[in-house]
Amino acid sequence: MPEDIExxxxxxSxxxxxxxxxxxxxxxxxxxxxxxxxxxxxIDRRTRNPRIDVRSIITRLGDGVLPRLREIRREGPGRLRAGALTLLVDLGGGDALDEADLRAVERLVRIKLVDERPVETPSEAGRWLAFPADRLDDAVTALGLHDVRPTTNIMGVAAATQATDALDFQDAQGATHRAYRVFITPEFENWRAEGPTKNWxxxxxxxFLDELDGFLLARELSEHCGEAHFYVLDPYNASENWYVARNGHMVRSYGTYADPQxxxxxxxxxxxxxxxxxxxEAEAFAEGVPDAFTAADNLSVHPGPxxxxxxxxHGWLATTHPDVPNTRFKGALPL
Known part of the structure; x- marks a missing residue:
């Protein structure tokens, strides 16, 4: 049989x-x-025939492979243990790991947090909220966040912008809900920011921002934190937005395709x-600043290094529903 499988x-190929x-x-x-x-x-990182897509086969096998992958994690062979860990998280999220592996991952995150400098967030495209750094607890309350746990920056960015960051689930009564995963960055100090708040x-x-409306979320966040911003960089559509809310009200906004801008x-x-x-630039700046990156640099903090x-x-990972912890989201994340 092994020869037939090989x-x-x-x-x-x-x-x-x-x-x-x-x-x-x-x-x-x-x-x-x-x-x-x-x-x-x-798990072979070397260049190989692209037609060999064994990961898709393992995915098609579904939850049936999880017991064997966990067995490999516990008993070996050693050369397969790291790959088994990655596939366990890809197929079942953190919930697929046993307690020993969960503790090991959490310990590794704590170690990485000690010297994770410098850090960066995506600067070519994206959408993000900004709020005063000392109002973290208020932001968690305002946005209804749960399972708030420390994370490295690289792990947080991947979780919120590249990996699965939304999932549908049923509650005990059978009703369907959607939960989201978000990443809150460390504090970034910006001496150029207007006003007394320099750390954001x-x-x-x-x-989360697309489906729940980042503009509305900024207003709700500003009710609890005093001020909050929403920014959008969308090079695909040649579009930018920046939006400032204070105490629950919009005070200034710009949108490339808004009317009025x-x-x-x-x-x-x-x-x-x-x-x-x-x-x-004089004509473009006649009515205001039509550039989200410049606005962020002067109002709070811009993305990038x-x-x-x-x-x-350090940063934090969180979810938007108490019944859906971070371990429910599938996909291995870089540390």
Whole structure:
């Protein structure tokens, strides 16, 4: 039987698609017994034939492979243990790990937090909220966050912008709900920010901000934190937005495709930017600042690399429902 399985694995790289499809279906039909033969290929980092997609086969095998992967984690072989851990989280989230592995991951996160400097957030595109750093507890309350736990910056960014950050689930009564995962950054100090607040945090979460309306969330957040901002950088649609809310009300906003583009009275930094604008920028800055990155740099904190001396504390992962902890979200995250 092992020889037959190895032959099927070799057939996955055949030139003939019919042979590849037949091998794939045969391996899936054999069930969890094939995972030991597939796992070495799933974790091989070397360049290999792209037609060998063993991860998709393991995914098709579903929860049936979880017991064997956990057994490999406990008993080996050693060369497969790291790959088994990654696949366990990919297939079942943290809930698929046993207590020893969960403690090991949490311990590794704590170790990484000690010297994770410098850090950065996506600067080419994205959407994020900003709020005063010392109002973290108020932000957690305002947004209804749960299972707030320390995380590295690289792990948090991946969780909120690349991995699965929303899932549907049923409560005890059978009603369907949607939970989201978000990342709150460390404190970032910005001496250029208008007003007395110089330390800010950002909140990232693509699905959360898209589906629950980042503008509304900024207003709700400002009710509890005094001030909150929402920013959007969307190069695909050549669009930018920046939105400032204070005490539950919008005070200033800009949107590339909004009508009108500007709302509210200009803020002090906009007058400064207009004064220093060159001839080519003068017309664009006549009504205000149409640039989310510039607005963020002057109002709170802009995304991208952050200086180590301006970064304080660590980030946090959180979810939006008490019945859905972070371990329910599938997908291995970098540490």
């Amino acid at each position: 032959a099927l694995v070799r057939d996955l 055949a030139r003939d698609r019919t042979v590849r499809d037949a091998a794939t279906n045969a391996l899936v039909a054999l069930g969890p017994t094939v995972v030991d033969h597939l796992l070495p290929h799933a 945090r950002m909140l990232w979460g693509n699905s 500007f709302e509210g009275e200009p803020l002090p930094f906009e007058a400064v930017q207009r004064e220093i604008a060159d001839d080519d 952050q200086l180590a001396e301006d970064t304080h504390g």
